[in-house]
Amino acid sequence: MLTDTGQLVFAYAENIFGLGQEMLGRLQGRSEGMIRLRVGGVATLSRNYQENWIRPLLADPTVTLTLESGLLEDLLDRLLQHQLDVVLANETVPADSDRPLHCRFLGSQSVSLVGPAAIWKGRHLRLPEDLDGVELALPGPRHALRAQFDALCISAGVTPRLRAEVDDMAMLRLIARDSGWLTVLPAVVVQDELHSGSLVTVGESTRLQENFYAITTPRRHRIERLEQLLSSAPEVQG
Numbered sequence: 346m347l348t349d350t351g352q353l354v355f356a357y358a359e360n361i362f363g364l365g366q367e368m369l370g371r372l373q374g375r376s377e378g379m380i381r382l383r384v385g386g387v388a389t390l391s392r393n394y395q396e397n398w399i400r401p402l403l404a405d406p407t408v409t410l411t412l413e414s415g416l417l418e419d420l421l422d423r424l425l426q427h428q429l430d431v432v433l434a435n436e437t438v439p440a441d442s443d444r445p446l447h448c449r450f451l452g453s454q455s456v457s458l459v460g461p462a463a464i465w466k467g468r469h470l471r472l473p474e475d476l477d478g479v480e481l482a483l484p485g486p487r488h489a490l491r492a493q494f495d496a497l498c499i500s501a502g503v504t505p506r507l508r509a510e511v512d513d514m515a516m517l518r519l520i521a522r523d524s525g526w527l528t529v530l531p532a533v534v535v536q537d538e539l540h541s542g543s544l545v546t547v548g549e550s551t552r553l554q555e556n557f558y559a560i561t562t563p564r565r566h567r568i569e570r571l572e573q574l575l576s577s578a579p580e581v582q583g
Contacts, residue, residue, distance in 0.1 A: 347426075352428060353427045382431075384430065384432075389488045424446075431561050454533055456490060456530065457547075459527070460526070462542055465547045475548070476503050477504060481505045481528065
């Protein structure tokens with residue numbers, strides 16, 4: 346088992362190997378070698394959002410991507426062991442001397458109420474005021490949005506009829522598409538279905554926001570492609 350220092354040395358060794366490949370590529374007439382970027386994403390984060398974030402890399406022939414999904418704490422452990430280069434999350438994390446982390450705010454999105462177009466096209470509901478007794482699919486209790494939504498419903502005195510609660514955003518997307526229920530989620534989760542018209546936005550709330558963060562370690566080996574993705578994002582103190 347590698348120690349923390351061993352993991353850091355291993356990460357450097359991998360990138361040294363990549364630089365060797367780059368040198369060989371230049372000698373053989375290619376402009377660059379291959380660069381490996383290891384990205385972790387929390388299971389409650391939209392896969393569409395993750396794809397949108399890495400999209401500039403998808404057309405880059407010099408980058409090899411490793412994408413992992415899991416619980417935030419597990420991903421942070423791998424990040425601190427230098428087994429990941431960055432973790433994408435929808436909640437910030439505190440940093441301390443025992444766990445040095447840098448958290449950068451990438452953006453936010455208002456939460457939408459979506460439903461099947463065959464039933465809900467042209468209709469509108471206030472969120473949460475009009476949801477009393479309405480059948481809903483919701484993000485699960487581990488999702489950062491859930492506590493916000495429950496607090497809004499309590500304040501408004503409404504009790505929706507809960508039909509499903511789903512932590513994984515890919516599964517919640519399928520539920521929204523196929524169940525016939527209304528679903529509370531960030532629009533990016535179902536961006537393709539909204540674009541095609543199979544789902545429509547029934548309501549929105551600026552009081553519900555999902556925030557997106559990129560988490561890194563200050564002692565990481567600097568990878569130019571990753572630094573370019575992070576350069577426009579301000580650092581957030583956790």
